[in-house]
Amino acid sequence: MLLSKLVGRTVKETPRDAELVSHKFLLRGGFVRQYAAGIYGLLPLAQRSIAKIEKICREEMNAVEGQEVKMPCLGTKELWDESGRYGAIGKDMFRLPDRHDKPMVLCMTHEEPVVFFARTELTSYRQLPAMLYQVQTKFRDEPRPRGGLVRLREFTMKDAYSFHTSEEDLQKYYWRVHEAYMRFFKRTGCRNFVSVLSDNGMFGGKYSHEFMMLVPSGEDTLITCTHCDYKANQEIATSPYTSSQAAHLQLETVPTPGIKTIQDLAKFLKIDSQQTGKAVMYQTKDQELVVAFVRGDLDVVEQKLKGVLQKDIVPAKDAVIEAGGAVAGSTGPIGLNLSKCWVVIDKTIFETSNLAVGANKADHHLVNFNLERDFLANLNEWQKQRVKSGDIAAARAGDPCPHCQHALQETRGIEIGNIFHLGTRYSQSMKCTYLDQAGISQNHVMGCYGIGITRLLPAIMEESHDERGPVFPITVAPFDVHICVLNKKEGGAELKAMETYEALKAAGIEVLLDDRDEKPGSQFADADLLGIPLRVIFSPRNLGEGKVEFKYRDNRTPAQMVPVTEITTFLKNAVAQEYARYRAD
């Protein structure tokens, strides 16, 4: 490709809307253009990279016996009603009427369409296990698209779905896909990534992993152990917090004028915040109050709370708080109106004695509160139904690891892939069955596996760049080799460069030739901005000595002079070596 003909120009100024480095470089390098919030078009440079990512992805999916299919993006309400998700998913799903006013959806994931396939095509145990995958556009009406290509409303995803006759078979295959994912991410040049245990969200199922690129700009917080291999999304990470147990003292009400926060309370009572109980309030869709209690020094994780409660929640409004009998700033377990509210108690409250908690009376708190004695023992059977318990607190840096007790640490990450155990969540609701060996109808046991294809490009750029631009792994770079020609009119520089360009193309190497009549500085700056891993510079000065200059985009070795007669062979070797660096095995 000649750079003078490449559609998509580079710019010096950083567009105002860009925050992330990947976003800045994507715009400045002419990789993408924005159409609307969360909606981008890929120009040739980005499209070339994405196509390479897709190709590697297909190879790895084929290697685990995946069969590529293409399912429609447009879906009908009927199909999504079968799984119950037409109603369960809120505004995240694009919905539109067709010309007959029939409700349609734009698919945000494809469990429903794939089950549609499976129940007619996978009807015998002889066909199982089977895996279908596609590389397809997904639509999600995100509340807040952001970060350039990181969080989009329209994007490409590789989604795969496997069907099994047993949990054991699914589990075996699940780990095979996990392996395939590790290979895929290595091959695409991802370096610092991990798989972590994650929340199942709206998928259902028993377990799941997220593949996370560890970069400071990541949206998710991960909890990892400094000693063992425990890794989890903070949404589900746990810790066996150390708590203090002591002889139960007399419960007392104490006036606490103007004390609203845990910090103030601990200071006022001259105790550690670990000796307090904090109430965090949410509300359900039915306007019922949800009061979550955790130890004062800890934070509530909403995902965990939702899991314990099995309900969707949002932060509580004042009217709901009042109706539930809670007093903001002094909310405690005793005295709540349990007919109007749910109470969720974190395990740390069970484990700590003599806590200071709110008294549900303005400017008063209780001290020496002991959960079993002062609250649970006084509940009748019906009230007990309104009280749930579980692990709802956030594990933090410094807390002990649930596996080895060593200190945990926090890291930021971008989710680049995930794998989910689905079980029979969809095959049951959508009546998807096969006949087993005994001729008995059984539900398929399912797994699903996603990779955010579009997102991987900015993720790689976040991980791999310098102040001048991205530094692409050759496996996903838009081109293999970038040729600059300085002062092209003199000394036959342009002619020599063209010869090399043609020879490399003939050898199947993807070359970008900067044939513009630009100053060296401009050419170098643009080459840096495009991030192509190998660079050759033709100039009259060096050609006078029969040499051209070769350098790596990442400057891993000093630039070297290569005889122009050998440059084609040299580059063929260099390209081959470069690809070899990203082999998975």
Place this chain on the structure above:
RNA sequence: CGGGGCGUGGCGCAGCCUGGCUAGCGCACUUGCUUGGGGUGCAAGUGGUCGCAGGUUCAAAUCCUGUCGCCCCGACCA
């Protein structure tokens, strides 16, 4: 949905508070000369209903009202 910010040629911005001739600057783009190893210099050009609608006024990019869009933080996120 809550909080904050921003809409002026393709990009980055000034002008707006305090209304006033043909709306300005830099980059990019076109043409010519110049320069030639980290964004040369000079000259001449192309390109804008100042997001949109309504209002106030002799006069609106500028003031008022409404509306749409975009970004950031939070909420949310298979």
